[in-house]
Amino acid sequence: MATAIDVRNISKQFVLRHTRSLKEALVWLLTGRKGDLSHKFFALHDVSLSVEQGESVALLGFNGSGKSTLLKHISGVMTPDSGSVLTRGRVAGLIEVGAGFHHDLTGRDNVYLNGAILGMTEEQIKERFDSIVEFSEIGEFIDTEVKFYSSGMYLRLAFSVAVHTDPEVFLVDEILAVGDEPFQRKCIAKIKELSAEGKTLVVVSHDLELVKQICERGILLERGRIQYDGNIERAVEVMRSTI
Numbered sequence: 508m509a510t511a512i513d514v515r516n517i518s519k520q521f522v523l524r525h526t527r528s529l530k531e532a533l534v535w536l537l538t539g540r541k542g543d544l545s546h547k548f549f550a551l552h553d554v555s556l557s558v559e560q561g562e563s564v565a566l567l568g569f570n571g572s573g574k575s576t577l578l579k580h581i582s583g584v585m586t587p588d589s590g591s592v593l594t595r596g597r598v599a600g601l602i603e604v605g606a607g608f609h610h611d612l613t614g615r616d617n618v619y620l621n622g623a624i625l626g627m628t629e630e631q632i633k634e635r636f637d638s639i640v641e642f643s644e645i646g647e648f649i650d651t652e653v654k655f656y657s658s659g660m661y662l663r664l665a666f667s668v669a670v671h672t673d674p675e676v677f678l679v680d681e682i683l684a685v686g687d688e689p690f691q692r693k694c695i696a697k698i699k700e701l702s703a704e705g706k707t708l709v710v711v712s713h714d715l716e717l718v719k720q721i722c723e724r725g726i727l728l729e730r731g732r733i734q735y736d737g738n739i740e741r742a743v744e745v746m747r748s749t750i
């Protein structure tokens with residue numbers, strides 16, 4: 508089977524800024540800028556993983572462990588300080604709800620904009636437009652500017668566009684946080700369908716029971732490092748045992 512995602516030894520550092528008082532900043536300046544007012548930390552530290560085509564993988568870990576940062580590297584919206592990320596085939600998904608949407612445009616225009624960003628031709632978007640709107644259940648609001656959408660409406664349209672791009676690799680970050688229950692069920696069913704069709708899935712979620720249903724493999728992150736990579740049931744056990 509071919510490799511869909513190959514992450515090799517990636518590291519990513521962010522700057523941790525401290526808020527200082529004016530007096531502290533002045534002292535720092537007058538004393539020759541000794542020490543640093545901010546320091547760097549590793550959000551990801553030497554992370555390597557390989558995902559085969561058709562695998563469904565959950566990224567697990569407590570708040571701030573690096574899950575979303577890793578997913579952003581896989582999607583290509585973030586680049587590592589060192590190491591490499593390779594993906595095969597069309598990658599789409601929901602990383603940040605509303606990212607790639609233009610606030611002043613209508614839902615309709617955003618379907619075209621977002622669809623194009625995700626690699627669909629105008630013809631393909633036209634062909635799938637009705638199905639995108641139907642899945643989202645946005646209805647008549649499709650011609651409203653998206654700045655007036657609720658966060659759930661954003662999610663609906665963004666999820667619907669993403670699944671209609673027919674991606675080989677589908678990435679999902681906490682999709683279920685803002686959707687209502689019926690739409691969550693619909694999203695889960697769609698994700699399972701994509702998986703059954705042999706698409707590669709990478710899911711970030713704190714809902715451990717849900718990821719056990721959707722994924723076969725779990726990768727547990729702790730402070731930017733992989734602590735466990737293997738069977739999902741075991742990954743959840745390992746995570747729960749570290750509480």
Ligand SMILES: Nc1ncnc2c1ncn2[C@@H]1O[C@H](COP(=O)(O)OP(=O)(O)OP(=O)(O)O)[C@@H](O)[C@H]1O
Pocket residue numbers: 521522550568569570571572573574575576577
């Ligand atoms: N753009 C950024 N600039 C600075 N720090 C960042 C940035 N993005 C993430 N971080 C930091 O990197 C660390 C990992 O964040 P990340 O969002 O990947 O965690 P997570 O595991 O997805 O957390 P959660 O479960 O809370 O969503 C956190 O300490 C976060 O504050």
